[in-house]
Amino acid sequence: MLEVRNLKASYGQVQVLHDISLTVPKGKVVTLIGSNGAGKTTTMRAISGMIKPAAGQVELAGKNIAGLPSHKIAKLGLAHSPEGRKVFPTQSIMDNLLLGAFTRLSMGGGRPKGDISSDLDRALDLFPRLRERQHQLAGTLSGGEQQMLAMARALMLNPDVLLLDEPSLGLAPILVDEVFHIINRLKEQGMTMLLVEQFAAAALAIADYGYVMENGKIAVHGPAKDLQNDPKVVAAYLGGGH
Template identity: 50%
Template sequence: MLKISAINCYYGYIHALKDVSLEVPEGKIVTLLGANGAGKTSTLKAISGILPIKSGKIEFMGKDLTKLTVEKIVAEGIVQSPEGRQIFPELTVEENLKIGSYTRKDKKNIPETFERVYNYFPILKERKKQIAGTLSGGEQQMLAIGRALMAKPKLLLLDEPSLGLAPLIVKNIFGIIKQINEEGTTILLVEQNAVQALNIAHYGYILETGKIVHQGKAEDLKNDDKVKKAYLGGQ
């Protein structure tokens, strides 16, 4: 579904992504792991068209995305839930969700998507008239994912959905991510919480200083001694 071939990206003179290649098959969860500054968010920004590509190619369902604008990439069906949530704090929950559906042409189906989002996150339905900035961290994360789902993505990009959340909330959110995938949405998950990510992913890539250094089935990565020691806290 998504194929990245040897992309190189820079921030000024800093070489952020070095010949990164990865694939996300349709219907799967693929996770991109690595320490802070490894290039995980840069990879998502490159896919979304926010970070220009110096060389290499990104294809989505056979179409070259490399020269497309951010808006056209979203229209192709790639939607990102960004790191740090980035909701609109002064708007209500419902207004935030409506913004997610802004680019959709099938306006008559939007109420159905609202119901789908509220099924995943019942707390958002309870709080739909509440100002988003007054939600807890976990609720704001649910809202960020819900807003992305309102665009009806073919490929959902999730950037650090567990960041700064309590363990119980993290477990809940990962359970919902798995459910979203099982109901037909392909997911590329960027995550520092390697254990949780590999528990729900089908395949994983590990980035170090802008390069892919390991890849494999999630189950194999979980049982690899080197990966366990370096990324899973020896678990």
């Protein structure tokens, strides 16, 4: 469904991604783990068009999307819940969710409209905390609630592929569990996902396949089960015992 080949990206003169290649098959969950600064978020941003890759291909359902602006990539069915949540603070939760469905609600938006109200219902069922607060401004939500809103907003695109960048970052432990529980439910529903996570153990437990990044390169990859037992991966990323 999502195929990244030899992706390179730079910030100014500094090359931060070196020939990243990864595959996210339809209906599977793939995780990207690695230490801070390894280039996980940059990879996500290069895939969704938030930054322009310097070279390489990104294929979404067989179509090369590398270098397209993010709004065109969204139209083609890729949703990205970005690092730092980036909810729209001055607008209500409901407005944030409707904006997630912008490509379905606007003329020439590019995505089939479908049943917006039942999708809203589904998103709010998944995140009941948001239902109670749907008329509240997003900026007044706690960090955990904002994270849930960012995920729910991404789902409103009705995406073919969902990128989740650090959904547990900065959350209280009980909310981390809730977020992973929700990711699991999305997996059961057959959602194709690329997940960047600091909690490598939890991410590998949910994922089908994993890539480990180091210094802007893919260092190791393999089925998540194998990575969980790989002594090097365990020592470097799972040793903390989250």
